[in-house]
Amino acid sequence: MSQQSTPRPASATSSPAPSAGPRPPEAFRSDVVDVLHGRRVPDPYRWLEDVEDERTRTWSEAQDEYYAAEQASWRGLDRLTERVRALLGAGVVGVPVLRGDRRFFIRREGSQEHGVLVVADPGPDGPVERVLIDPMALDPSGVTTLDAWQPSIEGHLLAYQLSVGGTEESVLRVMDVATGEDVDGPIDRARYSPVAWLPDGKAFYYVRRLDPAGLPEDEHQYHRRVRLHLVGDDPDTDVEIFGEGLDLRNYYGVGVSRDGRWLLVSAATGTAPRNDAWIADLAGSRPEAPELRPIAVGLDARVDAHVGRDGRLYITTDLDAPRGRLAVTVPEDPGPPTWRDLLPHDEEAVLEDWVILDGAELGERPLLLAAWTRHAVSEITAHELGSGERLAGEDGRIPLPGIGTIGALVARPEGGHEAWFGYTDQTTPPHVYRFDARNGSLTVDATPPGTVEVPDVTTRQLVYTSADGTPVRMFVTARTDAFDDDGRPTGPRPTVLYGYGGFGVPLVPGYSASILAWAEAGGVYAVANLRGGSEEGEEWHRAGMMAHKQNVFDDFHAAAEYLVHQGWTTTDRLAISGGSNGGLLVGAAVTQRPDLFAAVVCSAPLLDMVRYERFGLGATWNEEYGTVEDPEQFGWLISYSPYHRVREGVAYPAVLFTVFDGDSRVDPLHARKLCAALQHATSSDAPILLRREKDVGHGARALSRTVTLAAETLAFTAHRTGLEL
Numbered sequence: 104m105s106q107q108s109t110p111r112p113a114s115a116t117s118s119p120a121p122s123a124g125p126r127p128p129e130a131f132r133s134d135v136v137d138v139l140h141g142r143r144v145p146d147p148y149r150w151l152e153d154v155e156d157e158r159t160r161t162w163s164e165a166q167d168e169y170y171a172a173e174q175a176s177w178r179g180l181d182r183l184t185e186r187v188r189a190l191l192g193a194g195v196v197g198v199p200v201l202r203g204d205r206r207f208f209i210r211r212e213g214s215q216e217h218g219v220l221v222v223a224d225p226g227p228d229g230p231v232e233r234v235l236i237d238p239m240a241l242d243p244s245g246v247t248t249l250d251a252w253q254p255s256i257e258g259h260l261l262a263y264q265l266s267v268g269g270t271e272e273s274v275l276r277v278m279d280v281a282t283g284e285d286v287d288g289p290i291d292r293a294r295y296s297p298v299a300w301l302p303d304g305k306a307f308y309y310v311r312r313l314d315p316a317g318l319p320e321d322e323h324q325y326h327r328r329v330r331l332h333l334v335g336d337d338p339d340t341d342v343e344i345f346g347e348g349l350d351l352r353n354y355y356g357v358g359v360s361r362d363g364r365w366l367l368v369s370a371a372t373g374t375a376p377r378n379d380a381w382i383a384d385l386a387g388s389r390p391e392a393p394e395l396r397p398i399a400v401g402l403d404a405r406v407d408a409h410v411g412r413d414g415r416l417y418i419t420t421d422l423d424a425p426r427g428r429l430a431v432t433v434p435e436d437p438g439p440p441t442w443r444d445l446l447p448h449d450e451e452a453v454l455e456d457w458v459i460l461d462g463a464e465l466g467e468r469p470l471l472l473a474a475w476t477r478h479a480v481s482e483i484t485a486h487e488l489g490s491g492e493r494l495a496g497e498d499g500r501i502p503l504p505g506i507g508t509i510g511a512l513v514a515r516p517e518g519g520h521e522a523w524f525g526y527t528d529q530t531t532p533p534h535v536y537r538f539d540a541r542n543g544s545l546t547v548d549a550t551p552p553g554t555v556e557v558p559d560v561t562t563r564q565l566v567y568t569s570a571d572g573t574p575v576r577m578f579v580t581a582r583t584d585a586f587d588d589d590g591r592p593t594g595p596r597p598t599v600l601y602g603y604g605g606f607g608v609p610l611v612p613g614y615s616a617s618i619l620a621w622a623e624a625g626g627v628y629a630v631a632n633l634r635g636g637s638e639e640g641e642e643w644h645r646a647g648m649m650a651h652k653q654n655v656f657d658d659f660h661a662a663a664e665y666l667v668h669q670g671w672t673t674t675d676r677l678a679i680s681g682g683s684n685g686g687l688l689v690g691a692a693v694t695q696r697p698d699l700f701a702a703v704v705c706s707a708p709l710l711d712m713v714r715y716e717r718f719g720l721g722a723t724w725n726e727e728y729g730t731v732e733d734p735e736q737f738g739w740l741i742s743y744s745p746y747h748r749v750r751e752g753v754a755y756p757a758v759l760f761t762v763f764d765g766d767s768r769v770d771p772l773h774a775r776k777l778c779a780a781l782q783h784a785t786s787s788d789a790p791i792l793l794r795r796e797k798d799v800g801h802g803a804r805a806l807s808r809t810v811t812l813a814a815e816t817l818a819f820t821a822h823r824t825g826l827e828l
Contacts, residue, residue, distance in 0.1 A: 269800020
């Protein structure tokens with residue numbers, strides 16, 4: 104491969120169709136060309152990759168002005184802002200993490216900018232709650248976020264991680280729970296680190312990147328290592344346990360059994376849908392020098408291992424089971440030939456989680472609870488722990504509050520008869536439920552702290568056919584009066600089609616202020632369960648990755664055509680929306696089928712698939728998309744890369760790119776480059792807009808910023824599709 108380029112700008116400038124409204128900024132087109140595997144690949148907006156370039160700054164500021172001028176014409180923005188804020192007014196309550204007599208959980212009051220971490224201590228008249236971590240108290244500007252937290256086994260210490268400005272560059276500290284005072288840290292370079300405490304809280308295993316000094320600049324995000332940290336010691340003296348000599352892109356998982364005997368380590372190359380796993384007996388080796396033995400290494404499968412209180416090794420895997428299975432073996436002989444299935448592969452339901460209930464109150468009948476999704480809808484089943492057989496009555500299913508989604512199953516680490524989980528659906532903010540295995544009862548354990556008036560909406564799950572004949576499911580939500588008695592549309596309405604389709608991420612029912620506000624105003628909101636997700640298991644994921652990525656886009660196009668043909672909407676009233684990998688999805692859709700849509704919301708997107716590996720965390724995603732270094736995989740990438748599919752003279756629909764300056768996962772350069780390309784190429788007078796936001800990133804953000812972003816994207820979409828607000 105080679106690169107041919109000159110710094111000289113070409114004379115062509117942005118040339119949209121004549122319009123009486125605001126005009127987009129001009130951006131010069133350079134004659135930079137890469138020659139990749141013998142193919143010339145023009146890159147006229149390469150200069151927009153450099154955020155520090157004065158030309159990029161000037162262009163970006165001009166885009167800000169253009170966006171503001173267009174936004175001034177959107178009606179109903181204030182009403183949308185207030186309605187989204189009201190629909191988020193229920194606040195948040197999280198599933199508890201129990202340690203001894205203490206209960207830890209996240210709670211956000213309706214008006215709070217961030218959730219706070221609360222601990223409930225035992226008191227003479229019941230639990231006494233107090234706030235341990237309030238991000239707003241630490242930083243009133245609202246740009247500090249609590250990324251992760253993990254109490255020690257006994258509950259007297261808390262490891263927690265904070266980052267600033269959306270960077271997700273977490274700094275790890277340890278707090279004394281009784282006093283609220285920090286006793287250790289800060290430990291930097293701990294982004295995405297798990298924390299696995301040893302008994303007595305004197306030490307924990309965690310993951311830290313190497314010191315970037317001496318590393319190439321494009322490798323500073325990588326080179327993780329599993330380390331052992333003694334509380335109070337200098338982290339630079341922490342013993343390295345695992346990771347040297349392995350792939351620099353690896354992510355590591357680490358866990359310790361409750362009794363402290365067994366150490367479990369996993370490694371996955373980037374976001375690959377497979378990992379290796381090892382186990383060490385800490386009773387037979389020192390914690391700082393564990394003798395790790397393979398559980399499963401070199402298999403094309405996900406393997407998650409856990410040592411139970413009964414001393415058995417439980418293996419959750421998709422090996423020979425694309426929808427997942429739970430097997431059991433012994434830690435002393437952990438290899439796949441010894442695995443015995445407790446929960447075998449189900450042909451329709453995907454195994455998501457499980458938990459053991461083995462308290463003395465249950466006598467000789469400990470239970471295994473399993474969480475599943477069947478076509479993206481949650482189920483819970485109860486089983487005999489020893490055999491895995493379902494309990495009698497409704498096929499072992501535990502009745503749930505509705506057709507929705509549950510969060511992780513949680514039980515007491517020391518054992519017991521209770522399990523907790525979160526539940527949500529399209530009209531229900533997340534609640535916490537408690538299951539009591541003594542009598543099979545399910546009760547509400549905690550509700551969101553605020554109240555909310557939810558509109559009268561209905562959701563249906565529809566099935567349509569993609570281009571290759573594959574059936575694909577889609578949730579459609581609208582006001583109840585949008586459906587006739589047979590569940591069909593009463594007439595076409597402004598519609599938003601949302602999708603993701605990647606990394607095995609499922610789109611499941613859940614409470615969304617944006618969906619409810621749109622439906623309440625008279626629109627239809629559709630969420631498609633495209634290939635590339637895991638709604639139908641790992642085969643569904645792999646049918647939409649690497650060489651098969653076009654399947655995802657075909658599924659999305661087919662969803663749009665179905666909504667039009669079935670009378671839900673028309674092409675001039677149809678908008679599409681997606682973020683991150685979903686931003687790639689809608690970027691591909693607008694460049695492949697611009698005729699299908701009136702408007703596009705493209706948030707924090709990947710769009711230049713030829714150069715994506717060079718920026719942010721892109722190098723960790725080539726197990727999902729492929730690498731440009733390989734000639735065949737380069738062919739896949741260039742075939743759909745949105746930036747490279749833009750054609751002059753095409754009437755592109757209105758597009759709103761939303762980007763975040765603190766985004767360390769997906770660099771905003773992707774949106775800048777495609778924005779400039781579309782502004783130059785389009786023959787339509789529909790605007791191509793760039794909305795950028797400072798001091799936030801790809802993930803968590805303050806409530807006020809969430810409300811503003813949601814309201815502005817909805818107002819843009821309503822303006823372009825004709826929804827009256």
